[in-house]
Amino acid sequence: MDSVIKFAVDLLSKASILIGIVAMIGLIAQGKPFGAIVAGTVKTILGFLILGAGAGVVVSAIVPLGGLTELGFGLQGALPVNEVFVAIAQEKLGSVIGYVFAISFFLSVLLARFTPLKYIFLSGHHILFMSVLTVGILGISVITDPTTLVIVASIITGISFLTSAWVSDPYMKAVTGGDDIVMGHFGCGSYVLGGYLGLLFGDKKKSTEEVNVPEWLGFMKEPLVAMAVVMWLFFLLASFAAVMVGGTTRVGEIYANNQSWVLNSLMSALTFAAGIGVILLGVRMILADIVPAFRGFAEKIVPGAKAALDCPVVFPYAPNAVLIGYLTSIVGGVLVMFLQIAMNGAIGAVIIPSMIIHFFLGATSAVFGNATGGMKGAVLGGFFNGVVFTLLAGTAYVGLGQLGFSNSTFGDTGFGMMGSALSFVAALFTP
Amino acid sequence: MYIKVIKIAAVCGMGLGSGLLVRMGVERALKKAGYEEKYFSVETTDISTAKAVWPDIFVTSSEFAKQLQDQKVPVVVVKNLFDEKEIGTALVPVFQKILDERS
Numbered sequence: 001m002d003s004v005i006k007f008a009v010d011l012l013s014k015a016s017i018l019i020g021i022v023a024m025i026g027l028i029a030q031g032k033p034f035g036a037i038v039a040g041t042v043k044t045i046l047g048f049l050i051l052g053a054g055a056g057v058v059v060s061a062i063v064p065l066g067g068l069t070e071l072g073f074g075l076q077g078a079l080p081v082n083e084v085f086v087a088i089a090q091e092k093l094g095s096v097i098g099y100v101f102a103i104s105f106f107l108s109v110l111l112a113r114f115t116p117l118k119y120i121f122l123s124g125h126h127i128l129f130m131s132v133l134t135v136g137i138l139g140i141s142v143i144t145d146p147t148t149l150v151i152v153a154s155i156i157t158g159i160s161f162l163t164s165a166w167v168s169d170p171y172m173k174a175v176t177g178g179d180d181i182v183m184g185h186f187g188c189g190s191y192v193l194g195g196y197l198g199l200l201f202g203d204k205k206k207s208t209e210e211v212n213v214p215e216w217l218g219f220m221k222e223p224l225v226a227m228a229v230v231m232w233l234f235f236l237l238a239s240f241a242a243v244m245v246g247g248t249t250r251v252g253e254i255y256a257n258n259q260s261w262v263l264n265s266l267m268s269a270l271t272f273a274a275g276i277g278v279i280l281l282g283v284r285m286i287l288a289d290i291v292p293a294f295r296g297f298a299e300k301i302v303p304g305a306k307a308a309l310d311c312p313v314v315f316p317y318a319p320n321a322v323l324i325g326y327l328t329s330i331v332g333g334v335l336v337m338f339l340q341i342a343m344n345g346a347i348g349a350v351i352i353p354s355m356i357i358h359f360f361l362g363a364t365s366a367v368f369g370n371a372t373g374g375m376k377g378a379v380l381g382g383f384f385n386g387v388v389f390t391l392l393a394g395t396a397y398v399g400l401g402q403l404g405f406s407n408s409t410f411g412d413t414g415f416g417m418m419g420s421a422l423s424f425v426a427a428l429f430t431p
Numbered sequence: 432m433y434i435k436v437i438k439i440a441a442v443c444g445m446g447l448g449s450g451l452l453v454r455m456g457v458e459r460a461l462k463k464a465g466y467e468e469k470y471f472s473v474e475t476t477d478i479s480t481a482k483a484v485w486p487d488i489f490v491t492s493s494e495f496a497k498q499l500q501d502q503k504v505p506v507v508v509v510k511n512l513f514d515e516k517e518i519g520t521a522l523v524p525v526f527q528k529i530l531d532e533r534s
Contacts, residue, residue, distance in 0.1 A: 125447045181513055185448070221494065223444055224479040277479070284446050284475055292455055309513055310448025316492050316510045359444070 015090050016048035018098030019286060026293025040289035047285025048090070054278030055087030059408075061272035064264070065238060066407045067254035069350070072241025075341060077350045080357055080393040080411030082129045083279045085400075088408060089132050093139060099150045100131040100157060107158035109298045118305040120298040121161035123184040124287035126310075126412075130157050130186060133415055137399055137422040142429045156418075164188045164414055165308035171195035174371040175314050184308025186414025187361040190388055191311075194325075194365035194381025195372045201380060202373015208321040208366070211375070220326065226355040228273035234352055235265035276356075311364040318367045318378075325366020325382030329358040332386025340394055348394025349409075353386075357411035361385050385413070392416025399423020437529055439473045439522075440486035442495055446477030449512050453490055456512070460519035461526065470530070487529055490522060505529075 011017055023044035027037045062079060069077040090097055105127055112118050121127065134153040143149040161184070168183035168191060183191060198204070220226045239261040242251045248261065255264040298305070315322050333353045340350045362382045369381025389411060396419030397409040410419055439457055443450035454473045461471055476484050478495050482502060489499045489506045496508045507521045 122452070123448045124451065176511075221444065222479050222498075224477070280445055280447065280477060284451075284477075287447065287451060288475065291451055292458075295455065307513060309452060312443055312449040312492070312494075313452070313512045315494055316512075319494055322494065356445070 013095045015093075015095050015098045016045045018095050019048055019101065019290070020045035022098070022102045023289045023293070026297075027289055030293055030296055043285050044289055047282045047288075049282075050285065051087045051279055051282030052091060054275050054280075054282055055084065055091075057275030057278055058084050058272055059088065059275075061268045061275060062407055064254050064256075064268060065235065065352075068235075068238035068242045068251070071246045071250065071254065072238050072244070073341065075344070075350050076407070077238075077352045078393070078397045078407055078409045079352045080354045080389075080409045081276070082125075082410050082412065082415065083276060083283060083356075084408050085410055086129055086132045087279050087282070089136055093132065093135050096135050096139060096146055096149055096153070097128075097132055100135050100153045101128055103150065103154040104131055104157035104161070105294055106297075107154055108161040109301050111158065111162055112298075112302045112305055115162075117162040117166050118302060119162055119165035119182055119184075119308045120295070120302060120305045121165060121184045121308045122291060122295055123308070123310045124291040124294070125283055126184065126186050127157075127161070128283070128286070129410070129412075129415065130160055130418065133410055133419055134422065137419060137426055141426040156422075160186075160414070160418060161308070165306075167192050168308075169306075171368050171371065172314075175317055175367060180306065181313065182306050182308045183311065183314075183364075185311040185360075185364070186412045186418075187311060187364055187385070187389075189413035189417055190361050190365045190381070190385035191368045193384055193388065194367075194369035194377065197380040197384060198369035198371070198373025198377020200373075202369065202375070202377035204370070204372055204374045204377070206374035206376070207318070208324055208370045208375050208378045209318055211320060213320050213323050220355075221323075221359070223356050223359060224273050224277055226359065227276060228270050230353065230355050231272050232266055232269035235269050236262070239265050311360055314364060314367045318370045321366040321370040321378040322363040324375075324378045325362040325364070325369070325385070326359050327362075328366070328379050328382030329362025329386035330355075332383040333358060333390045334386075336387050336390040336394075340390075347391065349397040351390045351393045351397070351409070353390075354411050357389060358386060361389060361412060389413045389416055392420055395420045396423060399426060435533055436469070437471045437488070437526065437533075438484075438486040439471060439488045439490060439526075440481055440484045441473055441475050442478055442481045442489055442491040442499065443475075443512075444478055444495070446475050446480070449492070450475040450477070452512050453509070453518070456509075456515045456518040457490055457522060460515045460522060463515070464519055464523050466526070471526070488522070488525055490518065 024041040165182045365381035365385040366378035369377030441450045441453035
């Protein structure tokens with residue numbers, strides 16, 4: 001009997017199996033045929049395992065970057081890519097993530113039912129990311145009992161879905177001209193800031209959509225391609241600095257081979273992007289069956305609620321602002337990175353620009369800025385998104401760093417706000 | 432009668448959030464238009480791997496339409512990714528045409 005209980009406990013302590021069970025329940029509740037239930041459940045579990053495999057590829061590619069920046073600049077740099085952080089963290093934090101992922105969503109649906117905040121948060125990847133973040137910070141340093149951890153993390157995470165959607169509501173009306181959807185994405189701090197700056201300094205009659213944006217920049221809109229290209233530049237820069245300080249032999253040791261550092265830089269950047277591609281496939285498979293089930297459930301409990309959706313839903317409203325925000329966000333992020341280097345740790349870790357965050361958050365902030373303040377609003381929105389999320393990721397990394405997810409952190413403004421706040425509280429309770 | 436499933440790819444930048452919204456919209460719109468689920472399958476994909484999927488129809492937003500149009504696969508462009516009616520209006524004629532060609 002004991003061995004049966006042990007088997008059940010061991011089984012449910014695996015995040016992949018637990019999420020698979022959540023998907024299975026969802027598929028059964030929707031009345032799907034037997035074959036679809038089996039396929040959906042297995043694919044969800046496989047997605048989790050693919051996520052882990054992708055993390056291995058990405059980590060093998062970014063480990064040398066840590067050694068290079070330390071040798072070249074005497075500093076530890078961190079790369080804010082949520083997907084990577086989650087992929088590494090899920091192995092260490094286990095099934096608690098699975099419980100928080102499901103419970104926080106259901107809690108937010110119940111809150112929407114009984115409070116005036118009638119929103120349903122449908123961005124499954126951000127539900128997953130925020131669950132991992134709260135569990136990660138609270139679990140390591142403050143709350144050791146798993147049951148308490150699940151309850152506290154679920155409450156904080158569940159509330160964050162609704163508040164984030166709520167702050168975006170008035171600006172989403174300005175962007176879409178309708179009243180059906182709000183933002184379900186943890187970049188809302190930046191988006192609202194963009195909208196507000198546009199209101200203060202801009203003129204919405206001078207819209208971004210009346211200027212011409214060069215066509216050749218289009219390739220930067222493919223996140224995997226942009227990641228590969230820009231990461232190569234950063235690997236080249238870090239390798240060059242390391243060669244200047246330590247010579248080619250020591251740089252070869254960091255890359256663990258005797259090939260040219262130019263070639264090593266190129267291969268590391270490409271391997272990194274390839275690993276991100278694998279992780280994306282994993283996340284996609286995890287969410288494919290769970291999100292439709294969540295949505296069906298929520299629509300029954302809170303009929304008529306506004307859907308809180310992923311940020312690219314606003315891109316078609318101002319395609320030029322998307323590119324303008326992307327570019328100005330990179331400028332803001334790079335400026336803050338130099339500031340972080342100059343301050344030598346006083347304002348948090350050094351955050352290497354992540355093209356995924358600059359693209360999605362920069363673009364959306366600019367769309368919000370454009371809706372309230374035209375061109376000027378878009379430029380300000382994008383630029384200050386880069387500034388704000390890079391600063392917050394730097395301070396949040398200090399808290400996350402204790403988890404030992406070296407060189408990897410969260411990016412989006414909302415994660416930075418939550419991460420920095422929880423790290424601060426955690427520090428108060430840590431002797 | 433042998434049924435050949437019509438394969439639809441819902442494309443966005445990362446294939447995570449908005450692609451999944453489009454997928455759900457496509458499924459609902461086609462069911463509302465009276466098509467049974469066994470006639471179609473919808474897959475979410477990101478812009479970089481979309482072309483390797485070889486679907487019968489792409490559904491995406493205006494940003495990515497240009498990058499997909501060089502293949503011989505029809506591209507259905509929607510503005511409001513959450514609007515089932517808009518998706519249905521744009522998609523159903525294309526879907527019906529492929530269905531007619533096959534029967």
